[in-house]
Amino acid sequence: MSTDLIAEARRQTEICNACRYCEGFCSVFPALTRNKVFADGDITHLANLCHNCRGCYYSCQYTEPHEFALNFPAALAEVRQESWERHAWPRPLARLFHESGVAIAAVLVAGLAFLFGMLQTLRPESGAGFYAYLAHGALVTLFLPAFLLPLASVAISLRSYWREIGGGRLGWRDIRGAAASAARLKNLDGGQGQGCNFERADRYSDRRRWFHQAVMYGFLLCFAATSAGTVLHYVVAMPAPYGPFSLPKLLGVPGGILLTVGCAGLAWLKTKADPALGAARVWGGEMAFVALLGATGATGLALYAATGTAAVPALLAIHLGCVLAFFLLLPFTKMIHGFYRFATLVVEEQKRRA
Amino acid sequence: MNSGSLNGPWDIVIVGGGNAALCAAITAAEAGARALILESAPKPYRGGNSRHTRNFRCMHQGPLSVLTDSYGEDEYFDDLMLVTKGKTDEPLARLAIRSSEDCLPWMEAHGVRFQPSLSGTLSLSRTNAFFLGGGKALVNAYYNTAEDLGVTVAYDAEVTHMHLEGDQFTHLEARIVRIEARAAVLASGGFQSNLEWLTRAWGPAAANFLIRGTPYNRGVVLRDMLDQGCESVGDPTQCHAVAIDGRAPKFDGGIVTRLDCVPFSIVVNRDAERFYDEGEDVWPKRYAIWGRLVAGQPGQVGYAIIDAKSIDLFMPSVFPPNRADTIEELGAQMGLDGARLAATVAGFNAACRPGSFHPTELDGLSTDGLAPAKSNWARPLDTPPYYGYQLRPGVTFTYLGLKVSDRAQVHTARGPVRNLWAAGEIMAGSILGQGYLAGFGMTIGTVFGRIAGREAAAHVN
Ligand SMILES: Cc1cc2nc3c(=O)[nH]c(=O)nc-3n(C[C@H](O)[C@H](O)[C@H](O)COP(=O)(O)OP(=O)(O)OC[C@H]3O[C@@H](n4cnc5c(N)ncnc54)[C@H](O)[C@@H]3O)c2cc1C
Ligand code: SF4
Ligand code: SF4
Numbered sequence: 001m002s003t004d005l006i007a008e009a010r011r012q013t014e015i016c017n018a019c020r021y022c023e024g025f026c027s028v029f030p031a032l033t034r035n036k037v038f039a040d041g042d043i044t045h046l047a048n049l050c051h052n053c054r055g056c057y058y059s060c061q062y063t064e065p066h067e068f069a070l071n072f073p074a075a076l077a078e079v080r081q082e083s084w085e086r087h088a089w090p091r092p093l094a095r096l097f098h099e100s101g102v103a104i105a106a107v108l109v110a111g112l113a114f115l116f117g118m119l120q121t122l123r124p125e126s127g128a129g130f131y132a133y134l135a136h137g138a139l140v141t142l143f144l145p146a147f148l149l150p151l152a153s154v155a156i157s158l159r160s161y162w163r164e165i166g167g168g169r170l171g172w173r174d175i176r177g178a179a180a181s182a183a184r185l186k187n188l189d190g191g192q193g194q195g196c197n198f199e200r201a202d203r204y205s206d207r208r209r210w211f212h213q214a215v216m217y218g219f220l221l222c223f224a225a226t227s228a229g230t231v232l233h234y235v236v237a238m239p240a241p242y243g244p245f246s247l248p249k250l251l252g253v254p255g256g257i258l259l260t261v262g263c264a265g266l267a268w269l270k271t272k273a274d275p276a277l278g279a280a281r282v283w284g285g286e287m288a289f290v291a292l293l294g295a296t297g298a299t300g301l302a303l304y305a306a307t308g309t310a311a312v313p314a315l316l317a318i319h320l321g322c323v324l325a326f327f328l329l330l331p332f333t334k335m336i337h338g339f340y341r342f343a344t345l346v347v348e349e350q351k352r353r354a
Numbered sequence: 355m356n357s358g359s360l361n362g363p364w365d366i367v368i369v370g371g372g373n374a375a376l377c378a379a380i381t382a383a384e385a386g387a388r389a390l391i392l393e394s395a396p397k398p399y400r401g402g403n404s405r406h407t408r409n410f411r412c413m414h415q416g417p418l419s420v421l422t423d424s425y426g427e428d429e430y431f432d433d434l435m436l437v438t439k440g441k442t443d444e445p446l447a448r449l450a451i452r453s454s455e456d457c458l459p460w461m462e463a464h465g466v467r468f469q470p471s472l473s474g475t476l477s478l479s480r481t482n483a484f485f486l487g488g489g490k491a492l493v494n495a496y497y498n499t500a501e502d503l504g505v506t507v508a509y510d511a512e513v514t515h516m517h518l519e520g521d522q523f524t525h526l527e528a529r530i531v532r533i534e535a536r537a538a539v540l541a542s543g544g545f546q547s548n549l550e551w552l553t554r555a556w557g558p559a560a561a562n563f564l565i566r567g568t569p570y571n572r573g574v575v576l577r578d579m580l581d582q583g584c585e586s587v588g589d590p591t592q593c594h595a596v597a598i599d600g601r602a603p604k605f606d607g608g609i610v611t612r613l614d615c616v617p618f619s620i621v622v623n624r625d626a627e628r629f630y631d632e633g634e635d636v637w638p639k640r641y642a643i644w645g646r647l648v649a650g651q652p653g654q655v656g657y658a659i660i661d662a663k664s665i666d667l668f669m670p671s672v673f674p675p676n677r678a679d680t681i682e683e684l685g686a687q688m689g690l691d692g693a694r695l696a697a698t699v700a701g702f703n704a705a706c707r708p709g710s711f712h713p714t715e716l717d718g719l720s721t722d723g724l725a726p727a728k729s730n731w732a733r734p735l736d737t738p739p740y741y742g743y744q745l746r747p748g749v750t751f752t753y754l755g756l757k758v759s760d761r762a763q764v765h766t767a768r769g770p771v772r773n774l775w776a777a778g779e780i781m782a783g784s785i786l787g788q789g790y791l792a793g794f795g796m797t798i799g800t801v802f803g804r805i806a807g808r809e810a811a812a813h814v815n
Binding site: 020058060061 | 398399405406408467469470472473474485486487488489490491494497498603606608609610666669670671672674
């Protein structure tokens, strides 16, 4: 644990606790007023409740050059980022991919190359749609472990994180409460629906919330589309390709559009926001991750649009390469925030009731 | 200050960049005037004391925005009279009170957001509307609104002289730059950050005062106006001062340096002697006298001592207290004579009586046969660890100001200056001469800022 980062966040937390002017922005402030002294786990918990809206920076009377030098969004972002990397397993991978967009790109390129290779060497004798290019069995052999291993890694991380922030036994009520605020991205509304101070400095804007909402629901729709396909394939014995009015397409097409537009929007906002109010060292990694996620959506759409043309094999390799890189890197990129955020919201529900 | 961009012609120039200035600028710009704000602070410190505030006091007939219940004119006025002991200009005070109701929706319409009473301040949920994010968020919202209305803002632009000719303001000087305008609004706050001026009023003790707000309110324009025969009100030795943490920065420490532990403590001076009844009344009614009390002690310093029973009864301060297992040790840590402090505590403990303790109300738990008495919350200090906070006088603002009419117009002995108005702290003495009611400063600034903006715009239109 980085004692320096925690100590700096604790120093600022104590100032905020004596001030409390920002109480209405988000759930961090009501949570911090529960304590007078802050253990390391409390600071990590607060850091993961914060979603870097920056309301508390632009409205703080103690930001530099004031000697109290408040930059609460950045202090919490540093602790949060460090907590993801510390609990990650294997740990060295986390630091690498969180920080380095180049490393993410490298994995993507490797994934693409691998898939082009597969297309060359494993081309099946027969099959319809995509399966004309890549056998279903080969796909499953590749993607099942690429999906399950990262999830196992996430589970290991979350367990140790849960202990650090003092999570109790999982209860339904807490999960429901957390899900309700996550579903609306309630904490991104600035407390009153005015939004964040992200890309327009001290003016509020709701854009980040909308784009993030698009990404989240786009991702969930795409995920649901894949799940629907899996169910159709194994349970109903109805393998791909699916028509435009099938469940996988009805979920997948809007999902892909939302994901693509949302990622493009978030990347754009990120270029306009002040990097000094976040964890600046991971800017590149975050940007690359958003690009990767957006590319996953966009190539999926392109692949669908190209149905029946000669572009299919290349697009298929590119899309699957993105998907592969995305899944493999899931525990080591910004994607992990979703898991931590949700766990933190659940623990916050528990702490609020305690 | 980039003087190139300040070439007029200006209809109205506004001196200052806090709440009163912004309300005046926005009102004037909405009435079609070309307005220029001259703010002496650099941009990161813009907004004067206003950026440290948290709420304003607002009259209302029924629930209004975040305000609960109702708070009528007479009750508001009575509350004011209680703290000023009658040193109040009734017509102006009532004007401010009556107009405050209208201010809240106006503020919302110009970008200010409110939030329910902060935790630990529930007693104010009926009377005071809290700003979401505090005063800096309010100031930011107003600067954005002003900018959208085409108001020009210059930072690092300290006004040094307002030039009057007869009953007319003609131009001003901001250091070496000369700016002409058809009218002006003065909203440059009090003079509390001018240590020389404070020393003239208070003597050498002023050297030990801490200034809770902006270092830029040095009274330069106020002095200049008084020197040119403008009418003043208020007593230069009157200032709002509270006891704050002695380790606070000299300027701009703001809200986090306040200490609310006095009612649950004993407060001693440098000689480890008590000097005033710490439990005289509930804290919101007493906190504003402790600045003066500490200012009256040798070295302008006090020490609040509490024990483990009371440490969680008040809002945390930004600096951790001194802490020790014995009173002697605590005294030594704080630079006091430990043995004398122990004797003072022993004397106090012996004078405590049994009874039930209620931290949130007058509980009548008083000392017996002790001088000075502690009239409420007197519990023996007997449970280690013991904690100590050093106290210093923290000046919030000064009262001496310009006398204005109910149209916020500035006057000389010969009558009103035809195109000069004043709003906010610089004229607050016209309304109250002593004492202070939480949230009234922002009310005065908003009400008179709007009046000044309106009148100035009417003059130039
Ligand atoms: C810590 C603290 C907390 C407070 N909390 C509250 C509260 O919750 N509610 C409340 O009602 N009141 C509160 N007050 C009082 C409140 O701050 C003032 O009453 C109010 O801000 C006065 O507004 P103003 O616009 O007149 O002055 P200010 O906001 O002080 O603005 C004065 C402006 O003039 C500028 N200036 C000064 N001299 C010159 C010059 N020569 N040339 C150009 N510009 C100049 C300054 O830089 C500043 O921008 C608080 C005060 C402090 C210190
Ligand atoms: S960020 Fe600044 S204004 Fe907000 S609660 Fe903390 S200290 Fe107060
Ligand atoms: S950045 Fe936003 S979410 Fe984070 S603590 Fe500040 S106000 Fe809350």
